[in-house]
Amino acid sequence: MKLKTILLIHTGGTISMEVHAETGVVIPTENNPLFIEGVKLKEHADIIEIEAFNLPSPHITPREMLILKELIESYTREQKIDGVVITHGTDTLEETAYFLDLSLETTIPIVLTGAMRSSNEIGSDGLYNLLSAVKVACSEDAKEKGVLVVLNDEIHTAENVTKTHASNVSTFQSPQYGPIGFISKSIVHFHHSPNHRAVFPIQSITKRVALFKVYAGMEPDLLESSVKLGYDGIVLEALGQGNVPPSLVPIIEEILKKDIPIVLVSRCFNGIAQDVYGYVGGGKGLKELGVIFTKGLNGQKARLALLIALNHSDSRKAMEDIFSI
Ligand SMILES: NC(=O)C[C@H](N)C(=O)O
Structure with a gap:
């Protein structure tokens, strides 16, 4: 049987790191042990x-995400590629996965993977996860499922997956819905299908979006400063079902009047988050003011969604489409 052609892109992260023999700290390695000669x-x-790249994932920015998108587009334009696997640090893996999910127009499987233990640690999970990701990228069933994240025998969608534990190998979970499939020794099995996926291609990133976690007693000055600093959009990780302290309501109103979107x-x-509560700062009043509610994205992904919408040629329409999904 003819083997499928998989484009394997390394970007760095613990999967490409090793523990230094003397200091015991985990550092990037020049001799990536995952290169194909090593792993067969x-x-x-x-x-x-x-x-x-060979970057720890806290060094990854939307700029690198855009480079990855363009890299995949150019390889798949020039030759027949059946699937793509990207190795990535786990800290921001979900963000790169979601950025590609929203911006990359393709039907072939795009799979991100990483590791929680570096290459020379006992119980290192990198090689295993990489092999699993390749198996998923080769699977016919992985087509048209958007960007997928594969670690620890599970297949997750880019939209729902998040890193939930600082060190455990089962860190990647999809809190709202669970994984959509699994990998065992001999099979790749999808037990769910993701919802309809819309794509918003962008060519550059010039706009900036700030993300704030709302907390008890939060004062308006942080939001004020983001306007003074010229941010083009704001994402609020609000309380509970979508509420904020009353102290934030006047500044939210002011920001929206300046036509700066707040998600x-x-x-x-x-x-x-929903428009359920009617007290001052409750979701009902915020929605009436024009705050955009999302259907279950976490803060870091809502930030990328707004960033992509604002950088799209028709940003109003892109915003409507992205946040109504
Ligand atoms: N497990 C990991 O990959 C974590 C690492 N700090 C990174 O994201 O690059």
């Missing part, structure tokens, strides 16, 4: 392997 992925696919999500790990 060749039995499963024809691998075209490139290193886009609201819940800071709760689970559930969806």
Whole structure:
């Protein structure tokens, strides 16, 4: 049987790191042990392997995410690629996955993976996760499912997955809905399908979006400063079902009058922000003021969604479409 062609893109992260023998700290390594000679992925696919970056994922910005998008577009334009696997640090993996999910127009499987233990640690999970990701990228069933995240035998959608534990290998979970599939020794199985996915291609990122976590007794000065600093959009991780302290209401009104969009999500790990409460600062009044509510995105993903919408050529329409999904 002819093997599928998989584009394997390394970007860095713990999966490409090792523990330093003397200091014991985890650092990026020049000799990435995952390069195909080392892992024999060749039995499963024809691998075209490139290193886009070798960055810890806290160093990744939307600029690198856009470079990745363009890299995938150019490779898939020039030759037949059946699937793409991206190795990435886990800290911001969900953000790169969601950025690509929203901006990349393709039907082939795009799979991100990483590791919680570096390459020379006992119980290192990088190699295993990489092999799983390649298996998923080769699966016919993984087509047209948007960008996927594969770690620890589970398949998650970019939209719903989040890093939930600082160190445990089962850190990636989809709080609202659970994984959409799993990998075992011999099978890749999807037990759910993601909802309809809309794509918003962008060419550049010039706008800026600030993200604030709302807390008890929060004062308006932080929001005021983001306007003074010239941010183009704001995301609030609001309380509970979508409420803020009354002290924030006048500044929210002022920001919206300046035509700066405010997107609201819940800071709760689970559930969806809604316009339920009618007291001052409650979701009902915020929605009436023009605050945009999302359906279950977390703060960091709502920020990327707003960033992509604002950088889209028809940003009004993109905003309506992204946040009504
Ligand atoms: N497990 C990891 O990959 C964490 C690392 N700090 C990173 O995101 O690059």
